Amino acid sequence: MRFTLAVGLATLSAVLLAPIAANADHCTTYRGPAGQVPPQGRTPQDPTPAPGPSGGTTPGGGSSVGGTTPAGLGVTPGPGGLPTAPRAAGAGGTAAAGPRGGTTPTGRRKASAAEGFERWEFWWEHNKDAHLNLKTNLADIVFTSSSEYFLGKSENKNFDVVEPTQQILDAELTPALSKIVNDDFYLVRDAAVIAMAKVGGEAALETLTAKLADDNRYVQESAVISLGILGDKAAVPSLLSILNADAKAQKLLNTRKVRPELRAYAAVSLGLIGDEAALPQLMKLTRTEEARKDAPVAATLALGLMASPTAVDHLISLVKDPSAEELVRAHATTSLGKLGETKAIPAMLRALRDKSTHVSRSAVIALGLLGTADNNDVVKALTQEVVKGSDIQSRNWACIALGQIGGDVAKRSLLNTLTGERRSLQAFAALGLGILLKENPDKKTVVYLRKALADAKEQSVRGAFAISLGLARDRGAEKELVAIMTSRSADELRGYAAVALGLMKAKAAAPVVQKILAENQKKPALARSAAISLGLMGDRDAIPTLTKVLQNAQVDEVRSSAALALGQIGDVTAIEPLLAQIDAKPGAPERTRAFATTALGIIGEDATLPVMSRLSRDSNYRAMVPAIQVLMSLL
Numbered sequence: 001m002r003f004t005l006a007v008g009l010a011t012l013s014a015v016l017l018a019p020i021a022a023n024a025d026h027c028t029t030y031r032g033p034a035g036q037v038p039p040q041g042r043t044p045q046d047p048t049p050a051p052g053p054s055g056g057t058t059p060g061g062g063s064s065v066g067g068t069t070p071a072g073l074g075v076t077p078g079p080g081g082l083p084t085a086p087r088a089a090g091a092g093g094t095a096a097a098g099p100r101g102g103t104t105p106t107g108r109r110k111a112s113a114a115e116g117f118e119r120w121e122f123w124w125e126h127n128k129d130a131h132l133n134l135k136t137n138l139a140d141i142v143f144t145s146s147s148e149y150f151l152g153k154s155e156n157k158n159f160d161v162v163e164p165t166q167q168i169l170d171a172e173l174t175p176a177l178s179k180i181v182n183d184d185f186y187l188v189r190d191a192a193v194i195a196m197a198k199v200g201g202e203a204a205l206e207t208l209t210a211k212l213a214d215d216n217r218y219v220q221e222s223a224v225i226s227l228g229i230l231g232d233k234a235a236v237p238s239l240l241s242i243l244n245a246d247a248k249a250q251k252l253l254n255t256r257k258v259r260p261e262l263r264a265y266a267a268v269s270l271g272l273i274g275d276e277a278a279l280p281q282l283m284k285l286t287r288t289e290e291a292r293k294d295a296p297v298a299a300t301l302a303l304g305l306m307a308s309p310t311a312v313d314h315l316i317s318l319v320k321d322p323s324a325e326e327l328v329r330a331h332a333t334t335s336l337g338k339l340g341e342t343k344a345i346p347a348m349l350r351a352l353r354d355k356s357t358h359v360s361r362s363a364v365i366a367l368g369l370l371g372t373a374d375n376n377d378v379v380k381a382l383t384q385e386v387v388k389g390s391d392i393q394s395r396n397w398a399c400i401a402l403g404q405i406g407g408d409v410a411k412r413s414l415l416n417t418l419t420g421e422r423r424s425l426q427a428f429a430a431l432g433l434g435i436l437l438k439e440n441p442d443k444k445t446v447v448y449l450r451k452a453l454a455d456a457k458e459q460s461v462r463g464a465f466a467i468s469l470g471l472a473r474d475r476g477a478e479k480e481l482v483a484i485m486t487s488r489s490a491d492e493l494r495g496y497a498a499v500a501l502g503l504m505k506a507k508a509a510a511p512v513v514q515k516i517l518a519e520n521q522k523k524p525a526l527a528r529s530a531a532i533s534l535g536l537m538g539d540r541d542a543i544p545t546l547t548k549v550l551q552n553a554q555v556d557e558v559r560s561s562a563a564l565a566l567g568q569i570g571d572v573t574a575i576e577p578l579l580a581q582i583d584a585k586p587g588a589p590e591r592t593r594a595f596a597t598t599a600l601g602i603i604g605e606d607a608t609l610p611v612m613s614r615l616s617r618d619s620n621y622r623a624m625v626p627a628i629q630v631l632m633s634l635l
Helices: 120-132 134-139 166-180 186-199 204-213 217-230 233-244 247-253 260-273 276-286 294-305 309-320 326-339 342-351 357-370 376-388 392-405 408-420 423-439 443-455 459-471 475-485 491-503 507-519 524-537 542-552 556-569 572-583 590-604 626-632
Strands: 062-064 067-069
Touching: 120 392, 120 423, 120 459, 120 491, 134 524, 166 186, 166 572, 166 590, 186 204, 186 217, 186 590, 204 217, 204 233, 204 247, 217 233, 217 260, 233 247, 233 260, 233 276, 260 276, 260 294, 260 626, 276 294, 276 309, 294 309, 294 326, 294 626, 309 326, 309 342, 326 342, 326 357, 342 357, 342 376, 357 376, 357 392, 376 392, 376 408, 392 408, 392 423, 408 423, 408 443, 423 443, 423 459, 443 459, 443 475, 459 475, 459 491, 475 491, 475 507, 491 507, 491 524, 507 524, 507 542, 524 542, 524 556, 542 556, 542 572, 556 572, 556 590, 572 590
Parallel strands: none
Antiparallel strands: 062 067
16 A cells, blocks of 8 residues: 655655655655655665655755655656656665765764754654554543444444444455456556455455456556465465466566565565564575575565564575675574574674674664563663664664663663753664653652653654653643643644544544544644544544545545545545545545545554554664565555
């Protein structure tokens, strides 16, 4: 479900969802602040930044429709004057690795004064799904099973959000998606194959396999990905053929040449399915020298999705081998962290001093997942990284790692950083404290965070404090957050304040959030943040407002945003208006129809968290290849 570059709404204040984009491929989100990364702040493996919002400016100086964008990034005007970027660049920048991943001669990249990819917003966009955990939050609410409610006849305004039952999925969504996958417009088909994989059903495998031969390359790609999301082991032989680019794959795809990105998507799909029959070929691929690194990196990530002792041993061997591909080693390192393999800790501590900045950054992430408060070696290494590290990104991520590990030493280190540092490091220290306090509340530290929020001058840093207090569930900050949300602050900050209120379930603030939603329909990112806040609170008043926007708004971007917000809230009553929007040809713009289809898949997804959040969270998003950036951006 992606429009490959995710351009769009102007901000990443769309806290649950990044800005929408129009582009010639898929329905995606852009996980980072649009246009905020200056060219000099990038390494060859950094994701390509999206252009700036219409009417705004960004560092770099290159011109674009409605604003400026970083120079030299190949940005071109898109449909309706919206900025877009070409597929080759928009998917993640060049895949060619420079010396030590574009670092300085010492192997340590100096911090950019502009703080591009080092900003906390990039980390949040890649990791927010697990912290918001919207479906679990909604599941904690007492649901009703009233037949009148499901038929839309009830006048009771107090019903909470209700997830669709399997009966509703089988009766409404599955038949509808079976039709939509053959839509005339490729973006709708593209969204439909992913949505069908999420919803499942007896006919899904046959339908999705047939879409491998679609005449649109992006629908083909989504079909390959969808087989992994579906999780049916019967798809393994087809995926292995695509991985190997053999004659059977050519027939399945109706092509003479299997593109590298299709092989990469097949690898990740095999990892999602988890069949150990794929292990030998995936392991072999991680050691294969290829001009494009997409498939080897994807194979490495696939091994990290499979809790297999054989895969673990292979990943450790990759990390230890300096002759292995740098990006493969970087993702092998984070994969071991996600797998929880504590026997890999010694290798991670060594990797922390690796000559490759990509690998050392990944080691910071992995240690945060593997370490405990009583592991003195890990805690000491991370605290030293925060204080003395020469790479600002590693220092930032070490703050998150300490927050995940917890304990008094980690807390003191984060508090010292919060006091003694500025800009991105201060913001990451706040986030680390929010994560730590979520599991181990501490009134004194929370009070300190409240004061820091009030005193901070930079709006970006204030946004981090707001989210931190939300993670800590600090209801004592409710008054200050409401004041921010209703102020003339930047929409990004107001959106973060809204989400923080949702995280702490500040239901007393719901009327104010409802007003923000109703009055800001021309600011879809802010409105969507308000909608998600209400969803986290279990307040259904967002649903009729968003439904009206979906039906009546004059701007395609606004309608698309409303569709996605309805999907994320996940209420069963959103199915009917979303289907009506998809069926409204030629009345509804094609992009709105595509995002409405995407929203249906989000509603029907059985998993607690979006399936691709397994890739995006706790990832080294600075060590990127094109195919993986697309996967990480999937809704």
